[in-house]
Amino acid sequence: xxxxxxxxxxxxxxxxxxxxxxxxxxxxxxxxxxxxxxxxxxxxxxxxxxxxxxxxxxxxxxxxxxxxxxxxxxxxxxxxxxxxxxxxxxxxx
Numbered sequence: 001x002x003x004x005x006x007x008x009x010x011x012x013x014x015x016x017x018x019x020x021x022x023x024x025x026x027x028x029x030x031x032x033x034x035x036x037x038x039x040x041x042x043x044x045x046x047x048x049x050x051x052x053x054x055x056x057x058x059x060x061x062x063x064x065x066x067x068x069x070x071x072x073x074x075x076x077x078x079x080x081x082x083x084x085x086x087x088x089x090x091x092x093x
Contacts (some may be wrong), residue, residue: 014078017042017069025079025092032082032089035070039063 011019073079
């Protein structure tokens, strides 16, 4: 199915995970999320999930990966970052 070129340009040169984060923040303009909230939303993880070492390692690995991705998006000026209440939040206006 053909894609709208203007929509494609919004996500040009973004990885799949970067695209997922930007889309989520675009859907929630005006709201800020910390990296833990974004990990839960992007990776569909539940805070109560865990139990095995493998699950904990997956959560930690995903969190580290997402932190790097968020930093890249801030550098590319695709999303905004604010530090408040002792946490780092990411958002779009």
